[in-house]
């Protein structure tokens with residue numbers, strides 16, 4: 001319940017402060033002649049993200065149906081914003097919360113969940129979906145075995161998309177006075193784009209799903225990407241690629257696929273040119289929205305959903321030195337690594353960890369052999385993990401001959417090779433390689449936007 005005053009609303013509970021988020025007109029980064037782009041700032045929700053809406057709605061629905069009772073325990077598998085939302089709701093409503101998170105979850109995120117009083121259970125993030133240790137499998141088991149346990153199940157719970165149909169969509173319609181022509185939103189569970197999209201498309205609005213380039217949703221190969229919490233990974237050992245039941249893929253009229261480099265550069269422009277500090281999925285959505293704006297022209301009105309704030313991603317998306325080593329940013333001054341590397345043939349040969357030694361040998365073909373073959377493997381089925389660079393190890397070509405033909409290369413992979421970003425300052429890169437004891441004949445992988453593109457020797461990196 002809220003009491004309206006001229007100074008703003010007064011709420012009985014923090015949960016009543018969820019939703020009714022501001023729309024902000026982008027001022028400086030919209031293309032000339034394009035449609036205005038307005039952004040829905042979901043990071044202003046009290047738990048910090050769009051997932052507060054789903055968390056409150058799922059708990060209310062469970063209370064109404066009797067699935068969650070006084071003294072009960074809320075259980076969910078998530079390292080992300082849904083966990084924070086559920087931890088907040090549990091605290092405000094007096095429930096116990098048990099959240100299962102992958103072991104690579106940052107200590108800050110675990111601390112955030114615990115700060116709300118939630119119990120955190122960690123489990124390996126590197127396992128296929130059918131494995132009983134998988135985040136979602138383990139959460140389901142804990143919910144079933146805990147007396148009074150209730151699994152929120154954001155991927156299958158209809159209250160998730162419904163809340164967006166009843167709140168996010170109508171808010172956007174009202175805030176734009178019915179003038180919105182395009183909605184752009186990323187899809188994690190798909191709740192936002194399905195629910196808000198349903199409401200708005202019934203009013204003639206075009207719905208555009210923004211998707212990381214390699215995500216399965218938009219037709220990518222399912223390999224990892226840097227933008228967290230949206231899109232759909234495919235672990236190579238996952239037997240059945242199931243998509244969330246709540247994502248109605250018939251709702252979006254189309255998908256805009258955006259690579260990590262464009263998402264990250266847009267996110268950084270949002271912070272520096274618009275004063276909007278948002279997470280990776282906000283950069284993705286705005287990158288797609290800027291394209292939609294250019295296509296729609298001045299008569300359109302594009303609304304993009306910014307799901308959360310950038311504060312919890314400072315060490316990922318806003319650490320310039322780190323982004324340079326990953327090949328996302330250029331050093332302010334040359335010479336750069338790419339000046340020394342020169343042109344390279346596209347199509348660096350890499351081996352999935354699941355490939356056999358015989359397959360890798362056959363894949364090398366004729367011609368000059370590289371020193372090593374980078375081994376790549378999606379690191380997790382969980383969509384909340386920084387997963388670049390995508391190289392997880394390497395096998396030395398000279399050693400392949402001594403290995404059994406049907407062994408998997410993943411079992412023989414050594415540590416990942418040394419990497420440099422193609423836009424990293426050459427001196428900066430060489431200092432780093434020296435500190436790591438890389439010898440002049442040692443192989444070095446060059447990264448562009450977090451992905452290995454070519455292999456050189458340390459001795460090739462000369463001014």
Ligand SMILES: Cc1ncc(COP(=O)(O)O)c(C=O)c1O
Nearest residue numbers: 187188189190191192229281307
């Ligand atoms: C930062 C962020 N962006 C986007 C999403 C995707 O929202 P949805 O699950 O409604 O598709 C999430 C979901 O957790 C999120 O945490």
